[in-house]
Amino acid sequence: EVHLVESGGDLVQPGGPLRLSCAASGFTFSHYAMHWVRQAPGKGLEHVSAISGNGISTSYATSVKGRFTISRDNSKNTLYLQMGSLRAEDMAVYYCARLTVNSLDYWGQGTLVTVSS
Amino acid sequence: EIVLTQSPDTLSLSPGERATLSCRASQSVGSYLAWYQQKVGQAPRLLIYDASNRATGIPARFSGSGSGTDFTLTISSLEPEDLAVYFCQQASNWPWTFGQGTKVEIK
Numbered sequence: 185e186v187h188l189v190e191s192g193g194d195l196v197q198p199g200g201p202l203r204l205s206c207a208a209s210g211f212t213f214s215h216y217a218m219h220w221v222r223q224a225p226g227k228g229l230e231h232v233s234a235i236s237g238n239g240i241s242t243s244y245a246t247s248v249k250g251r252f253t254i255s256r257d258n259s260k261n262t263l264y265l266q267m268g269s270l271r272a273e274d275m276a277v278y279y280c281a282r283l284t285v286n287s288l289d290y291w292g293q294g295t296l297v298t299v300s301s
Numbered sequence: 302e303i304v305l306t307q308s309p310d311t312l313s314l315s316p317g318e319r320a321t322l323s324c325r326a327s328q329s330v331g332s333y334l335a336w337y338q339q340k341v342g343q344a345p346r347l348l349i350y351d352a353s354n355r356a357t358g359i360p361a362r363f364s365g366s367g368s369g370t371d372f373t374l375t376i377s378s379l380e381p382e383d384l385a386v387y388f389c390q391q392a393s394n395w396p397w398t399f400g401q402g403t404k405v406e407i408k
Contacts, residue, residue, distance in 0.1 A: 221345075229337075229345065229388055229399040245396045246302075279344055286351055286392035287335035291344035 186210040186290045188280050193295030200270050200299075206263040206280030206292055214238065214258040217283040220265050222276035223294075230276075233265065234283070248274075267297070275299045303327055303391050307400035315408040320376040322403045324389035329369045333393040336365055336374045339402075340385045348387075349374065381407050 192204040206218070220232040233254040234243045242254050253266040263280050277296050281288035304327040314320055324334065332352040337345035347356040349365035352372060362377040376383055384407050389400040 228401050229390070231397040231399070234395075234397075243395050284347075284350070285354075286333045287347055287356075287390065288337075288345075289347045289350075289356060291346070293344055 186282065188282065188290055188292035190278060190280055190292040190295035193278065193297045195298045195300060196270055197301050198271060198299055201266070201268045202270060202297060204265040204267065204278055204280075204295060204297070206265075208261045208263065208280075208282075211282070213256075213261040218256065218263045219281045219283055219288055220254060220263075220278060221281055221288070221291075222274075222278045222297075224273075224276040227276075232278070235263070270297075270299045272299050302396060303330060303394050303398050305389050305391055305398055305400035307387075307389060307403045309403060310401075311404045311406060313406040313408055314379050316379050316381055318379050320379055320383070320405055322374040322376075322387055322405075324367075324372040324374070324400050326370045326372075326391060330391040330393035332368050333391055334365075334367070334372050335390045335392065336363075337388045337390065338383075338385045339388065345388065376405075379405075379407065383407070 187209045189207045196202050219234045235254045239256050251269045255264045277294040279294045281291040306325045308323045334352045336349040339345045353365045364375045386402040386404045388402050
């Protein structure tokens with residue numbers, strides 16, 4: 185059974201860094217591109233970043249480009265999101281999700297990032 | 302960036318009724334459109350991909366149609382457990398974008 189478990193969400197001060205992790209199991213991790221999607225409290229969904237199965241190709245939303253870095257360690261079946269220069273508008277639940285046919289078929293339960301002084 | 306506009310914002314129906322949710326794109330996305338269901342406190346769940354294909358395990362009462370800029374998600378006969386917010390998402394252009402969501406309420 186496919187499982188995705190995010191971790192690393194925390195309270196962080198504006199301007200600070202934070203790294204999120206997503207542990208994957210139940211499928212051949214390296215065969216799938218992975219995405220990060222976030223949802224601000226009471227709001228809709230926003231695509232943040234994506235990475236190919238081999239980790240070579242990455243994409244970012246304009247709102248996070250230059251501040252966030254997506255990466256993966258296929259030997260550990262783990263996806264990462266290194267976040268820097270955090271702003272109040274980055275506060276959200278961050279989900280990792282697996283890419284299938286032009287859509288995201290499995291999602292983790294999410295991890296909450298709070299940005300506040 | 303492609304903007305997806307969903308309508309209505311809220312749909313209130315009785316069990317057994319038919320629900321029709323709309324998603325309109327600011328430019329053509331071909332058939333690269335997906336629908337997700339999100340219940341309170343849960344992660345989104347994929348319902349439909351490529352406009353009209355049901356994801357694994359999704360009940361037959363959920364169906365999708367459309368292409369280009371106009372898409373529809375239909376729930377043929379509402380069940381109480383269909384109470385949720387429904388989002389559309391395009392995968393035609395990066396960044397992928399989502400609609401603002403339609404909340405389905407059960408009377």
